[in-house]
Amino acid sequence: MKKCLERLYNGLLKENPVLVLMLGMCPALAVSTRALNGIGMGLSTLAVLVLSNLVISCLRKVIPDQVRLPAYIVIVASLVTVTELLIKAYLPSLYDALGLYIPLIVVNCIILGRAEAYANKHTPLLSVMDGIGMGLGFTVALTLAGALRELLGNGTIFGAQVMPASYEPMTIFIQPPGAFMIFALIIAIMNAIGIKTRQRQLVENGCDGNCALCATACEKKNPAEKKEGGAEK
């Protein structure tokens, strides 16, 4: 039971797929124009992710290692097609809003990533919990970004007027550039909190020498490595 809860925490916060692992950015940027779209996309992906984790985990001893990726893709594509048809039939307005991005759940890196990193090594129960955790993390990130964009760009959240009538909406935030901007700011804020926590730990426990996790300026670290791109050269 403890392990199951730990999976949920992991997906929601510690390894949040969008905000920490930077997976599945395409749908996250594209459909977060409104909070409601964020929830719709998040829950569709959650459903596909939980089912694909379940199926792949059940079949993990059956699928030969050499052809596992094509097998996963076929499983995921079938699940996505089923989800797409269900949304089309029961939630036509959501289907119109999400459009192309529903079939594109197939190539969402979160799904293949979790299949490869988790579901093909663990029991079905844990894999399902992992799917729920990751899916919820995705949903939360999308809804948060959607709500912020809707608030700034339209003055509403979930369609309800929040800003006073005198507020002039900044429409740029519901247009494509706003998506990049909002996600950049959310990730920057999370980084800032991470650096603060890290600095507190360093003061309390001293340096543990783990520079890969460390974003603080520190003389131990080669100054060239701090700048991105420098490490690969």
Next chain:
Amino acid sequence: MNNSLIMIIVASALINNVVLNQFLGICSFLGVSKQMKASASLGVAVIFVITIASAVASLMYDFVLKPLGMDFMKTIIFILVIAALVQIVEMFLKKKSPAVYEALGIYLPLITTNCAVLGVALTNVQNGYNFIECVLSGFGTAVGYTIAIVLLAGIRSRMNEKDIPAPLRGAPIVMIAAALMSIAFMGFGGLSF
């Protein structure tokens, strides 16, 4: 070649830029744009694969899926076609032109999971394009992707030398740069023939 065909290329390359306007292929856009050379190689590989993939997907749709009434299978069929195609292209290049194969390196197999490829194939079908229109729109989209990723790589190589505030280092500053590029590309919206 008439105006509407040119319009398809311009629209898919600039006005509806695949990365900055439709958010397809963001993973590789943010991940690979660290170095100019790698970005250019990936761009070439993407042009190659997307153009061929749109052509094959269009033929598959017109001659297999539509006659059989299996419209709903298009997602599954297209992703399999793309995966197989990338494998074939990879084997072909390895055998016939090792120099190109070396230059493209690991970027070729990575393209299978680039959502731009599947995205273009599905959009083409949605718009009811014929074979030539599909190929041109695929080519235009891929050129748009290459333009965006090479521009971003140039911006990033300049950013490496700057002292950026710690929380913004890495992904956030790249996304802010992308946001500014996206605003610039919105200017193409007024373009028409």
